[in-house]
Amino acid sequence: MEYLVKSGKPEGQRTGCLVLGVFDKRRLSEAASQVDAASQGQLTAILGKGDMDGAAGQSLLLHGIPGVSAERVLLLGLGKEKELTERAYRQALQTMFRVLSASGARDVLCALGETAPKGRDRNWAIRDAVQQVETLLYRFDTCKSKKGNSLPNAKKITFLVPGTADVAPARDACKFGLATGRGMNLARELGDLPGNICTPVYLAEQAKKLGKRFKTLSVEALDEKAMEKLGMGSLLSVGHGSRQESRLIVMQYKGGGKNADTHVLVGKGITFDTGGISLKPGAAMDEMKFDMCGAASVFGTVQAVAELELPINLVGIVPSAENMPDGIATKPGDIITSMSGQTIEVLNTDAEGRLVLCDALTYAERFKPVSVVDIATLTGACIIALGHHKHGLMSNNTAVANKLLAAGKAAADEAWQLPLGEEYDEQLKSNFADMANIGGRSAGTITAAQFLARFTGKYKWAHLDIAGTAWKSGDQKGATGRPVPLLVQYLKDRAGA
Incomplete structure (x- = not known):
């Protein structure tokens, strides 16, 4: 997997799948709110139908959201915002990996860095995401005659950060998470x-x-x-x-x-x-x-x-x-x-x-x-x-x-x-x-x-x-x-x- 960092607004990014966080009681994360505004309230309307309330472990994969350049939008439940734990954050990453493994997305833009667990910052969240994805990619098939194939089609994950000044430290976080995961x-x-x-x-x-x-x-x-x-x-x-x-x-x-x-x-x-x-x-x-x-x-x-x-x-x-x-x-x-x-x-x-x-x-x-x-x-x-x-x-x-x-x-x-x-x-x-x-x-x-x-x-x-x-x-x-x-x-x- 290749890990990249870029800055910008989430709604304008071309990608196979844009990953956004949703907190308990359908409260949108900052990036999700930007996407919701660009789509004239489509995310709020979809969530209002009751398919997802933001509980930890939940997910909802959407296609063709108007006003958004991404082919797909994946909403991940994070639970209560003020009580976001490292365990809940990692559970969201595992859910992301599972959903992407069943999707046709060739690349991913992840905006979960802004939803860092309590007591952590954006760079820790990005570093941990890279580490978790690397370990989820691991398969022990050395001794098997037939190799399994349950890995995502995506070969690239890009982490979205707010500004250009945030890019360099986020790249360092990716490098650290990748080396640790490997x-x-x-x-x-x-x-x-x-x-x-x-x-x-x-x-x-x-x-x-x-x-x-x-x-x-x-x-x-x-x-x-x-x-x-x-x-x-x-x-x-x-x-x-x-x-x-x-x-x-x-x-x-x-x-x-x-x-x-x-x-x-x-x-x-x-x-x-x-x-x-x-x-x-x-x-x-x-x-x-x-x-x-x-x-x-x-x-x-x-x-x-x-x-x-x-x-x-x-x-x-x-x-x-x-x-x-x-x-x-x-x-x-x-x-x-x-x-x-x-x-x-x-x-x-x-x-x-x-x-x-x-x-x-x-x-x-x-x-x-x-x-x-x-x-x-x-x-x-x-x-x-x-x-x-x-x-x-x-x-x-x-x-x-x-x-x-x-x-x-x-x-x-x-x-x-x-x-x-x-x-x-x-x-x-x-x-x-x-x-x-x-x-x-x-x-x-x-x-x-x-x-x-x-x-x-x-x-x-x-x-x-x-x-x-x-x-x-x-x-x-x-x-x-x-x-x-x-x-x-x-x-x-x-x-x-």
Whole structure:
């Protein structure tokens, strides 16, 4: 899809479909009012017949409106004007996409930017519209013999703004929304791929392809021998039971110059998680291909940052392994030595994410980062605590946590902070090693982060638990691409700072 911006009056624009907003009780938006005046009250008359009252989710497609150059006019219900939420706005965008997918319109002129949700401005509305459309265009048909075709005929969406001074910032908003949407779709594609295709080696290959696309991006993939030399006994222990070799993938984006601050993202890349010897129940085990969605979000974010050419230095680290049961797989009770030298008693092999992350977090020290954020589908306890709406956030630094929370709000991809503290260390005590890899049922999300915190003492760090937000189950089963919007916004803010 191509996204453009132009200024002018809505009634005079030639387009296949003009999209306008209507609020509750048939109250017309400003652009709709202009069209109504140009058509001598046609919109008011049509709405007066009762086909639409402006409730959220409603739509009405009209043809041949007099005094209007557009072939079609699509009215979208937005609900109560003073209470327009981001959810209602996005619902309108989804309705627009559905209606256009069934229409013959070849291009679209969208005037929804003026109907920004409460607390947002026109540029946010345009940016979010582009991001939403891009994600709605996504189809996972890589593994299907017949490709579906339920996409709009339109190949171009133009956003209407009032004046010429509004064009440039709106174009920037389009660019930001497009890069974020594409980053989300990359993360979704990687997440949706089955475990027999998306292996640690496959992820490494995709990273190298990404490196070839952008001159500012260099990529390295450490094999098991290289990791063994570094002493990554914890990461390597997870892949012992698999025939798929583990990899540590390192993507370095250098857009900020030699003296610029470096930020690091670390994404959990378990390409399939059986639980290992601590085998998971069979129900819904297929969804454990999504256990690498933290890694996928790092891929998507790195791509978006490179497309936006943000003036920042970023390192994306992906510790990737497959967790399988086998004769040489790590067993409950085994003791392993991490890259940091700390020893870990493995009480449960299904708590493997923290075992690959801890070595990657130690590896991150060499980049002397000003912040490190790890992203992981880490604990089912996070779903119990927060459901499928907000990411769990824990951090050893208040400023970093606040910046991530603010970025999540700005991107409408929110996180919720949970505590850390030495009192939770009691649950990680081991009689035989420096620590255990689980802390019992109580505060499972927090003790998992408390475990990781033991490997982050040399920098400012935050942990995002995305177990509840990384994918959907049921009829809509598939990766969501979250938290790419939060991470891109966070890095954009840092680049601006």
